[in-house]
Amino acid sequence: xxxxxxxxxxxxxxxxxxxxxxxxxxxxxxxxxxxxxxxxxxxxxxxxxxxxxxxxxxxxxxxxxxxxxxxxxxxxxxxxxxxxxxxxxxxxxxxxxxxxxxxxxxxxxxxxxxxxxxxxxxxxxxxxxxxxxxxxxxxxxxxxxxxxxxxxxxxxxxxxxxxxxxxxxxxxxxxxxxxxxxxxxxxxxxxxxxxxxxxxxxxxxxxxxxxxxxxxxxxxxxxxxxxxxxxxxxxxxxxxxxxxxxxxxxxxxxxxxxxxxxxxxxxxxxxxxxxxxxxxxxxxxxxxxxxxxxxxxxxxxxxxxxxxxxxxxxxxxxxxxxxxxxxxxxxxxxxxxxxxxxxxxxxxxxxxxxxxxxxxxxxxxxxxxxxxxxxxxxxxxxxxxxxxxxxxxxxxxxxxxxxxxxxxxxxxxxxxxxxxxxxxxxxxxxxxxxxxxxxxxxxxxxxxxxxxxxxxxxxxxxxxxxxxxxxxxxxxxxxxxxxxxxxxxxxxxxxxxxxxxxxxxxxxxxxxxxxxxxxxxxxxxxxxxxxxxxxxxxxxxxxxxxxxxxxxxxxxxxxxxxxxxxxxxxxxxxxxxxxxxxxxxxxxxxxxxxxxxxxxxxxxxxxxxxxxxxxxxxxxxxxxxxxxxx
Amino acid sequence: xxxxxxxxxxxxxxxxxxxxxxxxxxxxxxxxxxxxxxxxxxxxxxxxxxxxxxxxxxxxxxxxxxxxxxxxxxxxxxxxxxxxxxxxxxxxxxxxxxxxxxxxxxxxxxxxxxxxxxxxxxxxxxxxxxxxxxxxxxxxxxxxxxxxxx
Numbered sequence: 001x002x003x004x005x006x007x008x009x010x011x012x013x014x015x016x017x018x019x020x021x022x023x024x025x026x027x028x029x030x031x032x033x034x035x036x037x038x039x040x041x042x043x044x045x046x047x048x049x050x051x052x053x054x055x056x057x058x059x060x061x062x063x064x065x066x067x068x069x070x071x072x073x074x075x076x077x078x079x080x081x082x083x084x085x086x087x088x089x090x091x092x093x094x095x096x097x098x099x100x101x102x103x104x105x106x107x108x109x110x111x112x113x114x115x116x117x118x119x120x121x122x123x124x125x126x127x128x129x130x131x132x133x134x135x136x137x138x139x140x141x142x143x144x145x146x147x148x149x150x151x152x153x154x155x156x157x158x159x160x161x162x163x164x165x166x167x168x169x170x171x172x173x174x175x176x177x178x179x180x181x182x183x184x185x186x187x188x189x190x191x192x193x194x195x196x197x198x199x200x201x202x203x204x205x206x207x208x209x210x211x212x213x214x215x216x217x218x219x220x221x222x223x224x225x226x227x228x229x230x231x232x233x234x235x236x237x238x239x240x241x242x243x244x245x246x247x248x249x250x251x252x253x254x255x256x257x258x259x260x261x262x263x264x265x266x267x268x269x270x271x272x273x274x275x276x277x278x279x280x281x282x283x284x285x286x287x288x289x290x291x292x293x294x295x296x297x298x299x300x301x302x303x304x305x306x307x308x309x310x311x312x313x314x315x316x317x318x319x320x321x322x323x324x325x326x327x328x329x330x331x332x333x334x335x336x337x338x339x340x341x342x343x344x345x346x347x348x349x350x351x352x353x354x355x356x357x358x359x360x361x362x363x364x365x366x367x368x369x370x371x372x373x374x375x376x377x378x379x380x381x382x383x384x385x386x387x388x389x390x391x392x393x394x395x396x397x398x399x400x401x402x403x404x405x406x407x408x409x410x411x412x413x414x415x416x417x418x419x420x421x422x423x424x425x426x427x428x429x430x431x432x433x434x435x436x437x438x439x440x441x442x443x444x445x446x447x448x449x450x451x452x453x454x455x456x457x458x459x460x461x462x463x464x465x466x467x468x469x470x471x472x473x474x475x476x477x478x479x480x481x482x483x484x485x486x487x488x489x490x491x492x493x494x495x496x497x498x499x500x501x502x503x504x505x506x507x508x509x510x511x512x513x514x515x516x517x518x519x520x521x522x523x524x525x526x527x528x529x530x531x532x533x534x535x536x537x538x539x540x541x542x543x544x545x546x547x548x549x550x551x552x553x554x555x556x557x558x559x560x561x562x563x564x565x566x567x568x569x570x571x572x573x574x575x576x577x578x579x580x581x582x583x584x585x586x587x588x589x590x591x592x593x594x595x596x597x598x599x600x601x602x603x604x605x606x607x608x609x610x611x612x613x614x615x616x617x618x619x620x621x622x623x624x625x626x627x628x629x630x
Numbered sequence: 631x632x633x634x635x636x637x638x639x640x641x642x643x644x645x646x647x648x649x650x651x652x653x654x655x656x657x658x659x660x661x662x663x664x665x666x667x668x669x670x671x672x673x674x675x676x677x678x679x680x681x682x683x684x685x686x687x688x689x690x691x692x693x694x695x696x697x698x699x700x701x702x703x704x705x706x707x708x709x710x711x712x713x714x715x716x717x718x719x720x721x722x723x724x725x726x727x728x729x730x731x732x733x734x735x736x737x738x739x740x741x742x743x744x745x746x747x748x749x750x751x752x753x754x755x756x757x758x759x760x761x762x763x764x765x766x767x768x769x770x771x772x773x774x775x776x777x778x779x780x
Contacts, residue, residue, distance in 0.1 A: 031748065032752060035749060035752055035761070067752065216748065217745065217746070219707035219709075219711075219745050220707050220709045220750050221746070221750065222746075256748075258744065295651075296650075296651070296654060298653070298654065298691040299690030300690060312650065315650055315685070318688065376751055377750075377753070378713070382750070382751035414708060448708065448750075472745075601720065602768075606768055
């Protein structure tokens with residue numbers, strides 16, 4: 001069967017699905033949906049429609065990004081717009097079948113919005129809701145809307161038209177088009193994709209490799225997981241185009257073993273694409289052959305570094321080596337190798353499904369296109385978003401994210417994971433592009449945005465990241481191996497009340513030395529979280545060191561618990577909950593905490609009935625305060 | 631050599647780059663990598679045992695002690711950290727009476743913390759066997775594991 005026929009069949013299947021008399025229910029069943037109970041919802045829909053004798057398709061889809069609203073359900077019903085529902089429980093599913101599918105009465109209170117399919121509706125337009133309006137979904141266009149296990153759904157949404165198109169192009173033409181699009185690597189550093197490809201294309205070798213880095217190791221990021229679970233063919237299409245441009249016949253997807261569902265979806269997608277001759281020998285009857293293998297990462301953050309990742313595929317410890325030679329010249333098994341991030345390759349698919357101009361209409365002069373981010377932490381609307389580059393952090397956090405929950409005050413946003421830094425409130429207006437973020441001392445990174453509020457201690461966050469970097473350091477070069485350990489020791493001293501004021505300068509000196517002296521990106525960026533928190537939140541370091549206080553009430557050694565005598569009723573609950581018997585007082589008497597014995601586990605605070613609220617946490621030390629008063 | 635091991639080996643040619651996939655497969659079928667399993671792998675792939683050991687200990691995924699029937703993987707990602715993962719871990723340790731990285735003597739429970747399970751919007755979260763438990767609090771942990779204490 002030739003490709004136009006395959007696409008015609010796919011279009012027919014898709015049209016049939018969205019226009020048919022038989023309604024289709026799509027349930028978001030990616031990792032986030034599943035943990036919110038989507039599997040039960042799928043079963044309920046199946047049971048209830050069967051019970052009511054209603055013919056109906058129940059399909060699984062990926063994640064549309066609004067993870068805080070899961071389980072999300074989307075229903076195609078003839079004569080109605082495509083409607084999305086949030087937080088669907090078992091009873092809601094039963095109601096949707098009986099009131100909406102059978103009786104046309106929509107479940108308005110659960111409706112998020114609709115996607116216009118030509119049918120007028122009073123319900124809000126999904127893409128015009130506050131969360132969606134500032135977003136531009138290019139890479140994520142299919143996530144949450146198509147069934148990721150069905151190749152025809154992808155094909156019917158312009159899928160693989162990029163591959164068809166480039167088979168008539170020369171590799172130079174492809175690279176030229178990528179250059180025109182302005183796409184820069186989405187893995188973090190932002191190197192122009194076309195230039196990297198050019199190096200590899202020009203390298204002379206009998207064999208070349210393409211590797212997709214799907215070893216999303218940044219804690220606080222899951223952009224790649226969502227795309228692989230929700231739209232795996234986009235990655236494959238981008239890889240086929242990239243391989244053709246650089247002249248590779250073998251590709252690897254290096255994916256984390258911690259993403260079991262993504263691996264299942266990828267394996268299926270590769271099988272489907274191979275069956276339709278979109279992958280394999282002589283793709284679509286051309287002279288171009290390309291095969292993709294999956295390598296499961298075994299859990300090492302440093303493998304995000306190109307040369308370490310290559311070592312890992314070769315079966316070695318994932319340790320980086322000095323560059324040059326760069327992998328584009330000598331990489332996997334000493335052959336020219338291109339390593340691109342999932343987001344970069346999926347963007348490639350979109351660029352060739354459309355064109356370079358279309359892609360470069362979004363973004364700023366130097367940072368073109370869109371970027372997916374995982375917006376998480378202390379923010380109301382957590383989830384996956386895609387925005388045009390150049391948007392401000394403020395728009396992302398307050399318009400799309402809805403701000404900080406529980407009436408708390410915003411403190412900082414962390415970008416770029418352990419390699420990035422914390423951006424304070426006064427810099428929230430800066431545009432999200434590679435250069436502006438670098439100027440603020442952080443990086444774009446792969447796309448984690450972790451929001452922090454007044455309850456987050458910035459010294460503790462610095463310690464947390466250093467702890468991570470120190471554990472993940474491969475140990476090859478001394479600045480990273482020994483330097484991160486030294487910095488961590490100092491930070492642990494500060495957070496436990498043993499810090500000295502000269503430690504702050506020492507941290508800065510050490511940090512700058514580690515940045516200059518380390519072999520690979522891990523060490524060169526590991527001090528960033530510490531350096532940015534010192535730059536923007538020096539007062540918190542000083543509070544910890546000089547006043548022995550953690551005003552965010554995080555560092556255990558710098559806080560204390562106390563019972564408010566006026567509120568205590570002597571109910572004795574805290575007395576019983578204390579694991580170290582630090583609370584004294586008879587039933588009906590006012591209780592007291594022995595500060596010398598207290599281990600600050602917080603059990604008493606958790607157990608004290610809300611109606612009394614008699615236990616409070618304070619920064620500093622009660623013993624010291626009493627001494628000061630005397 | 632046991633039969634499951636030879637079955638795993640039959641899927642590979644025994645090239646150096648097969649080492650990590652073999653370690654993964656063997657761990658999947660045997661639960662953990664014992665000294666003798668690693669010796670068999672080294673023989674099959676014709677590498678010194680020290681090399682096999684070196685690679686296995688480099689990666690966080692590999693374990694050298696058995697895991698419990700119920701395996702708890704607590705996420706220590708940034709989002710989980712700022713939303714209270716340290717206190718959740720304390721409570722899990724408290725409920726199961728073992729520390730992170732340990733397996734209970736009766737092999738019922740084991741706790742491990744991982745860099746990030748990529749479910750950041752559900753923070754703080756943990757995977758108990760293959761199920762993601764979302765939005766954990768010490769109270770919720772108590773509820774999930776209350777059976778364990780009895």
